[in-house]
Amino acid sequence: MALRPAARAAHQWNSVTSAFARRYCVSQPSCFTSAAASPVLSALRSHPSPHPARSFSTTPRTAAKVDNSSLTHQDIIPPQQGLPQRKRTIQIGHLPGGRVSDGQIRSIFGTRVSGHDGNSVLRILHHRRTSGSLADYGVDNLGDKYNVSRDQAIKALDWLRNKFPLDEARAAEAWAEKEANRIAYEMWLADPENDSKYKDPARVYREQQKKEAAEREQEAEQQERSQYGILRTGKSQFEISIQEKRRQRLEEITKKAEAKEAKAVEEEKMLATGEWVRTPGGTQLMKPGQDTYVDVFGREQVSRRKEEMERAQKAAQTSFKDEDEMLAQTTLTQRLYPMTAFVLVVCLVSFGFAHYYEPPAPAYRLWPDLSPTTATIASIVLANTLLCIAWRWTPFWPIMTRYFMHVPGYPRAVQAVGNVFSHVQYEHLFGNMMMLALVGPVAHDLVDRGVFLGTYVSAGAVGTLVSLYWANLGKGSITAHSVGASAAIWGISALYCLLTDQETIKIPFIRDMEVGFYPKMLLAAFVVWEVAMARRKGPSTMDHASHFGGMAVGVGVAGYLHATGFHQRRAASVEGGEAKTVDVAGIVKGEAGEVKDAVVNAVKKA
Structure with a gap:
């Protein structure tokens, strides 16, 4: 897979965050102001990742199961205009390498932080890195029960980047997209009857189809009643044909979009199991150990030669x-x-x-x-x-x-x-x-x-x-x-x-x-x-x-x-x-x- 340098991560996230703000916070300057800028942006600028990007074998969605304990963390959702402030409880997974030793915790946080609290902080920070929420929450809001300063949290973040490198820019892109969808959905819930761009696309399309069908029926009735010789009123047959073709094209686009969304949801479920990873190009899913190739059309394909060979051998x-x-x-x-x-x-x-x-004759040979x-x-x-x-x-x-x-x-x-x-x-x-x-x-x-x-x-x-x-x-x-x-x-x-x-x-x-x-x-x-x-x-x-x-x-x-x-x-x-x-x-x-x-x-x- 093509590795992207860490220096581009901050720039890429800046452009993603700016686009996100321009789209959903045009009338809400409090969403992304300079005073409320994400703390991780400065961390990304002042503490660049020592590793350009994660290797292909890294799977940030899986974690080693060391014990059966679970960690919950309450993230405060930034308030949006017209929406109530609320808290969201998130289940935090384990670190990929398991529990960090107490000696390593002391070298990161000092002697005032216990091994249990240090591991909890590391898990929270690593979860924010893999989920992409680090761009919003940064190293702050870790919880009052953890006696960790901001400098210690930044040091812990640097240690995680050295120990478990991954592509934080890609995770931030996915987080921004999910947050955009969530805000659009909540704004639609607040006012589902408005005609803004936050309205449910499926509902808009269905209502538009009903309206166009009613207009077609009305025009047909009007044409039947309003005939004077060879002259007729209303839309011509050419306009009706164009409108029908447009409707068919929109239906096809909608079906493709729904199929793409269903496929994305299914891929997310498959990735969550830990049995699948993305291909180097990110276009498909494959199991760890499989190879990929580019076909004659330039498309990334997953090679199943090994599976076919094993199946034929069996x-x-x-x-x-x-x-x-x-x-x-x-x-x-x-x-x-x-x-x-x-x-x-x-x-x-x-x-x-x-x-x-x-012997046959030469003609039959x-x-x-x-x-x-x-x-x-x-x-x-x-x-x-x-x-x-x-x-x-x-x-x-x-x-x-x-x-x-x-x-x-x-x-x-x-x-x-x-x-x-x-x-x-x-x-x-x-x-x-x-x-x-x-x-x-x-x-x-x-x-x-x-x-x-x-x-x-x-x-x-x-x-x-x-x-x-x-x-x-x-x-x-x-x-x-x-x-x-x-x-x-x-x-x-x-x-x-x-x-x-x-x-x-x-x-x-x-x-x-x-x-x-x-x-x-x-x-x-x-x-x-x-x-x-x-x-x-x-x-x-x-x-x-x-x-x-x-x-x-x-x-x-x-x-x-x-x-x-x-x-x-x-x-x-x-x-x-x-x-x-x-x-x-x-x-x-x-x-x-x-x-x-x-x-x-x-x-x-x-």
Whole structure:
């Protein structure tokens, strides 16, 4: 919030007090004369606040509850012309920091003032500061029972300003407005039938409407009686229309004013509870700890991102307090059977898709400028990227945790496939997609799209199912959250290593350098590495059970293809035989070039 200097406080209050006096005391010079000037004006001039303004966290309407004692103070209302002088009893709250020690009281008031009386005086002065009445009452009229001189009261006021800084100018503005409304209302009570500006606005408006309605009826009757040929007397239709529009506009202004006043009253009630504070700009209310921002229209808005995040997080979390409570909600059969049946259906559908898939004609392809291999890999990468971005939008958290994250203690069947395309951390997504970009193209070119996608999806689903069984029947964690495409990537990696006849691999970024490539030995090394990592003691963030499940699917698909004559069909379909060298860098570079050309062509067409 923008802080206003204390030097402006006295000047601002002077202008507010002058405006107040010009409006309500034109014929009452006794209200604000130089002889009866407010004592605090001199205090504000001679003792400026050492702090420019209160900090945003200060809430002058709340006070620390130290004890249950209450303090009442009688303020004498300055007499107005034609109004009786009366006293008003006000409840004084506690100081924000609680009761001041007796030693501090002696340092402020001296030894002649007791600790109880000193605290009472401090409370009265602080109440006048927060309510804005300090501008009227100053440091005087503290009560005869307190043996406090004016100098001591000024010293106490300085101590309060140092200890509890706040914006006294803003409080004085609010006090002046309330006093103006009170005086106007009392003057209207004294003479409610006058036509002065102090008359009740609502009553004036209602009476004005009645008078105008009567005039309209009278004019209508007169027009009906006073017609001579085509000439008519009274107001014209244009004047009547203008008058009606003016009436509608006044009604709209009145409704807006009433709504604004009701809102102000409601805000005052909310501020009085201590649970709300004003925003730095003072345009709205917010709870302590909330943030504000300025929108594109320059309006101050309260940020509710923290509340929305907490609400989404609460909706995304399960209601279980511990592992035992989670397991008590379902039986072992209820946890294992639904996902087992679902994964079986997924495997059957994947087998049918791999067996009967035929490449579509170019006219029916979504991306005809890309090769089938590049289109397939790009689609999988795009789906994983979009789901990773969805994790960053808090309203999506309940859906993401329900369908795209596997929890063995409280599983849902669809999680077997949903978590395969889901990544929470960007680094996890980057690692898996980089591995897919290296292995996926060569595996796709080897077995075509049908077998590739069938193996990818079924390997991920079976890997999730193996992780579920390992957590419920083995030594896995029942409360672990599993996401990622690792099981699917291990499945296509095992499939490629068992079916390829390539013998060498070209080293990326090094010209004309090739090394021996033994796919089956590489797969065996992967299995040994996974076993070693799984047997390592200590916590691990890798779901090794799902990796083994994905590898098992890849091995099974490779064995089925080998038994059904895959190599013979492959040799017959590839002219001149399959290349013996794997150029991973060349494949990735070619895919990137295809994607770039497709984007350029799409932009040109658009």
